[in-house]
Amino acid sequence: MTDHIPGELPKIGIRPTIDGRRDGVRESLEVQTMGMAEAVAALISSRLRHPDGRPVECVIADTTIGGVAEAAACADKFRRENVGVSLTVTPCWCYGSETMDMDPTIPKAVWGFNGTERPGAVYLAAVLAAHNQKGIPAFGIYGSEVQDRDDSSIPADVEAKILRFARAGLAVATLRGRAYLAMGSVSMGIAGSIVDSAFFEKYLGMRCESVDMSEFQRRLTLSIYDPEEYAIALAWVEANCVEGLDPNAPDKRSDAATKRAEWETCVKMTLIARDLMIGNPRLAALGYGEEAAGHHAIAAGFQGQRHWTDFMPNGDFMETILNSSFDWNGARRPLVMATENDCLNGVGMLFGNLLTGRAQIFSDVRSYWSADAIERVGGWKPEGAAKNGLIHLINSGSTCLDGSGEMTVDNRPGIKPFWEVTEEDQKRCLEATRFCQADHGYFRGGGFSTDFTTRGGMPVTMVRLNLVDGLGPVLQIAEGETVTLPDAVHDTLDRRTNPTWPTTWFAPRLTGAGPFASVYGVMAAWGANHGAISYGHIGADLITLAAMLRIPVAMHNVAPETLFRPSAWSLFGMDAEGADYRACGNFGPLYG
Numbered sequence: 001m002t003d004h005i006p007g008e009l010p011k012i013g014i015r016p017t018i019d020g021r022r023d024g025v026r027e028s029l030e031v032q033t034m035g036m037a038e039a040v041a042a043l044i045s046s047r048l049r050h051p052d053g054r055p056v057e058c059v060i061a062d063t064t065i066g067g068v069a070e071a072a073a074c075a076d077k078f079r080r081e082n083v084g085v086s087l088t089v090t091p092c093w094c095y096g097s098e099t100m101d102m103d104p105t106i107p108k109a110v111w112g113f114n115g116t117e118r119p120g121a122v123y124l125a126a127v128l129a130a131h132n133q134k135g136i137p138a139f140g141i142y143g144s145e146v147q148d149r150d151d152s153s154i155p156a157d158v159e160a161k162i163l164r165f166a167r168a169g170l171a172v173a174t175l176r177g178r179a180y181l182a183m184g185s186v187s188m189g190i191a192g193s194i195v196d197s198a199f200f201e202k203y204l205g206m207r208c209e210s211v212d213m214s215e216f217q218r219r220l221t222l223s224i225y226d227p228e229e230y231a232i233a234l235a236w237v238e239a240n241c242v243e244g245l246d247p248n249a250p251d252k253r254s255d256a257a258t259k260r261a262e263w264e265t266c267v268k269m270t271l272i273a274r275d276l277m278i279g280n281p282r283l284a285a286l287g288y289g290e291e292a293a294g295h296h297a298i299a300a301g302f303q304g305q306r307h308w309t310d311f312m313p314n315g316d317f318m319e320t321i322l323n324s325s326f327d328w329n330g331a332r333r334p335l336v337m338a339t340e341n342d343c344l345n346g347v348g349m350l351f352g353n354l355l356t357g358r359a360q361i362f363s364d365v366r367s368y369w370s371a372d373a374i375e376r377v378g379g380w381k382p383e384g385a386a387k388n389g390l391i392h393l394i395n396s397g398s399t400c401l402d403g404s405g406e407m408t409v410d411n412r413p414g415i416k417p418f419w420e421v422t423e424e425d426q427k428r429c430l431e432a433t434r435f436c437q438a439d440h441g442y443f444r445g446g447g448f449s450t451d452f453t454t455r456g457g458m459p460v461t462m463v464r465l466n467l468v469d470g471l472g473p474v475l476q477i478a479e480g481e482t483v484t485l486p487d488a489v490h491d492t493l494d495r496r497t498n499p500t501w502p503t504t505w506f507a508p509r510l511t512g513a514g515p516f517a518s519v520y521g522v523m524a525a526w527g528a529n530h531g532a533i534s535y536g537h538i539g540a541d542l543i544t545l546a547a548m549l550r551i552p553v554a555m556h557n558v559a560p561e562t563l564f565r566p567s568a569w570s571l572f573g574m575d576a577e578g579a580d581y582r583a584c585g586n587f588g589p590l591y592g
């Protein structure tokens with residue numbers, strides 16, 4: 001039931017444009033032009049899936065587009081078919097402003113075939129100029145090598161750009177019209193949990209919903225959840241979730257009956273939070289029709305601290321399970337859930353989830369440990385990926401179980417898209433995890449924190465969305481890898497914080513420049529107390545997505561040759577970063 005993103009999913013629309021001259025020119029190009037559209041559609045549908053696992057569907061215009069009447073007919077079809085991303089393809093010269101896609105909110109790209117008999121790349125330049133002149137940015141794609149006219153293949157460089165554009169474009173289209181659900185309000189003065197609805201509406205096309213945490217209390221008190229699923233979930237927890245250490249002084253520990261009651265509440269909270277986000281038809285059958293509908297949320301956050309956690313079990317178990325790619329129902333789509341209702345970190349997680357289909361890690365960016373400090377405190381000289389020092393990523397008790405790194409991808413520790421997650425994967429993640437009683441000094445109502453240490457050697461990307469008054473949203477990106485420390489060293493360092501929480505030791509990849517001159521530099525430049533961590537090196541995809549949304553990127557360590565932004569960006573100057581800020585500022589938010 002949680003597998004599907006509610007509502008119809010966006011499709012990718014393919015627009016084959018053509019030289020409109022009849023009696024020879026147009027007819028000679030029809031087959032090749034439609035062939036390009038079909039090849040692109042086949043590529044996208046065979047390679048990309050929505051984050052709920054469904055294959056991405058493409059829609060091709062009914063005819064090639066030689067002029068404005070056919071452009072309008074295509075736009076009509078795209079509207080009927082819920083097209084959210086548009087990709088124009090052509091091998092030839094066509095008439096720029098007469099054939100272009102004019103819908104300003106749909107991400108768009110043009111692939112101009114690099115052949116010389118028919119100047120597809122010249123059309124590309126002409127139509128991009130029209131896009132720029134009209135303030136409707138578009139991505140330009142053409143292969144670096146000239147192709148022969150009868151070569152119907154898609155070269156590797158073109159393929160990479162089409163797929164990057166399509167992944168990011170689909171993320172933009174999937175966000176539109178969906179909700180962020182704040183469960184509670186601002187946690188402990190954390191600015192990221194001040195939900196700025198204008199940002200969500202103007203930049204992401206999303207709406208903001210909110211419920212008070214007393215809604216959990218109401219549903220707990222009145223038993224507004226599916227009792228059958230609750231019984232299954234509780235049995236699964238008893239069988240699979242092993243308790244870990246209790247960090248409280250012996251005289252402050254809760255007794256077994258209290259812990260048992262806390263577990264029951266934690267499981268109910270998980271069902272309630274999910275039902276609040278996406279609804280649950282079972283609730284209608286129980287007489288709760290309004291609750292059955294949910295809040296159409298594609299991401300949510302739980303305030304927790306402190307108005308809830310000062311008297312009730314914390315949200316750690318709930319957040320962990322919802323963010324994971326499996327639960328008592330087996331593998332299923334992760335539901336993005338931000339700790340401390342840090343909605344800006346929730347957006348970072350959402351970007352990562354939409355681009356990869358994978359569960360996301362939420363962390364405090366807790367401490368920078370220099371190599372010297374690790375050696376002084378831990379008695380071990382760091383080597384390998386740890387040799388320049390590490391950032392200790394840890395969360396106040398929750399993150400996805402997939403974050404243990406117990407799955408294997410490409411023969412390395414990894415996180416899989418949920419549709420590839422096996423029962424064995426689930427078992428390994430659970431076996432690597434302990435659920436530790438909360439530290440009552442911080443969490444008076446108890447609850448169970450998720451404790452694991454991420455396996456080292458996993459490629460990851462940390463991202464953070466920041467809001468700056470007068471500037472707006474700004475993205476930060478750091479690619480790197482996870483690191484395994486010797487057990488004794490990990491224990492010594494971990495005990496300095498909270499050993500009952502999930503830890504990821506992160507080594508950002510250094511470039512020698514700016515914040516990436518050192519690990520310290522990355523930590524010092526980070527814009528907030530939290531980061532969202534995605535499996536894989538997805539910085540280039542994030543940068544393409546950010547440009548579509550007109551969110552400038554403040555820092556990144558992504559190879560310059562992989563950057564792919566709309567054509568207009570190159571007209572804002574030769575320093576890519578400054579140009580990004582100027583272009584984003586110039587065009588303004590996508591839905592502004």
Ligand SMILES: C[C@H](O)[C@@H](O)[C@@H](O)C(=O)CO
Binds near residue numbers: 305340364395529
């Ligand atoms: C238990 C503490 O209040 C933590 O939750 C706190 O340090 C944070 O996580 C701040 O982001």
Ligand SMILES: [Mn+2]
Binds near residue numbers: 396
């Ligand atoms: Mn935190």
